[in-house]
């Protein structure tokens with residue numbers, strides 16, 4: 660079993676947000692059956708709590724090679740996300756260089772690159788999500804998809820054929836990383852140190868784990884956008900949280916001039 664890596668990504672605080680989305684009953688929720696938000700794992704509660712309903716999240720690619728391979732997946736993913744959330748996700752035709760820090764990343768933009776072993780580890784992709792320290796909304800992200808999935812037919816099945824399973828797993832890997840980009844964490848059971856126990860997730864009646872389970876879950880018998888009902892509950896909560904007040908312990912802490920961190924989590928291991 661391969662190690663799970665975490666890295667830090669940071670976002671700079673800019674100006675104070677005018678308050679104004681605290682009205683509905685109850686408070687924000689960060690965890691449920693088969694889903695959890697990345698912010699639920701930070702001691703301070705900082706991190707992505709919600710999707711900004713007033714934003715348009717723009718997906719784009721780091722270069723033409725990444726676009727050529729990946730646009731095929733992210734256009735349907737963007738459409739699906741828009742439909743499910745009511746928040747606009749769009750794919751831009753203009754490539755952008757991959758950010759190296761949240762403090763200099765373009766707002767509400769998800770830049771996707773294609774690299775061989777971006778984590779230096781076989782079969783692992785990676786996402787660095789950023790959050791807006793003014794209100795803990797999803798700020799944007801950059802994603803590095805592992806090029807090996809495409810370079811080696813049968814990467815997931817090991818058969819050398821582009822089977823439904825292989826294609827489904829490629830879809831799931833992309834959807835999994837997009838899930839991280841908007842704030843979803845692995846819903847796995849964790850050990851006493853908070854490290855995920857691989858594959859240790861709830862299953863539905865068909866036997867599928869949440870797509871956000873680590874290593875990637877989701878159905879493997881169909882291709883396309885495969886988020887499960889577990890993942891969808893988390894995605895919908897990211898929207899609901901936007902108009903709910905944060906619990907007292909998870910109030911955004913504005914740190915003027917001082918970047919805050921959010922844990923970025925990796926995707927799929929190949930074995």
Ligand SMILES: [Zn+2]
Nearest residue numbers: 873924925926
């Ligand atoms: Zn992951």
